[in-house]
């Protein structure tokens with residue numbers, strides 16, 4: 157049993173528009189008020205949130221999926237944008253304070269904030285004292301995708317900067333399908349979205365929470381399947397989703413979504429038609 161109560165925060169980078177070729181633009185959240193009247197949204201692009209997770213156990217600080225990393229590079233043109241470092245500051249934390257960085261999978265919109273380029277044009281880890289974790293199946297698959305047309309719309313692998321983490325032995329390849337990063341924080345391999353995709357189960361003295369990664373990217377996907385062009389193995393996603401949601405419901409767990417536009421977190425519950433809904437936790 158874990159004795160501590162953890163604090164869990166979403167480090168929101170805002171709203172973005174993702175195009176089919178994988179480019180991303182910041183999006184005016186006002187467009188979300190009338191998405192039906194916006195001819196581009198949903199047709200040529202999709203709207204998404206980017207919400208890395210910060211867990212503080214009292215002794216350790218953990219980040220899950222460090223976001224887009226806009227504004228981290230020395231030469232970045234995105235100066236006024238929030239990113240994982242500016243958002244950590246809000247909670248009084250510096251990059252040096254992060255002990256573990258968990259990568260649900262290696263699509264760039266989840267991991268680009270792992271590193272930055274400094275004023276000497278060197279790639280450096282954003283969190284200099286952290287161990288980074290990814291499932292080995294994800295790394296192996298990502299390596300097969302170099303110079304390939306991405307298999308999924310708008311979701312590609314950009315590994316150049318990650319090689320530096322590997323060379324410095326900062327990226328730990330997880331072999332087990334269930335792996336405890338630190339007591340109370342466990343990676344669970346789900347596959348489906350990508351071969352090595354993992355979610356994270358968090359359990360402290362009070363409650364259970366889940367970070368769903370792209371297995372369930374938004375609250376909208378709780379009861380609906382993901383678009384087939386956004387997952388590699390739909391059957392695997394459906395099967396795993398069902399099992400995990402059933403377990404999470406029994407555990408009265410709080411769910412955290414990385415790409416939600418409206419409701420980003422809440423306690424899992426069922427409505428009168430036995431569909432999953434989120435209650436305020």
Ligand SMILES: [Zn+2]
Pocket residue numbers: 261263311349370
């Ligand atoms: Zn993805």
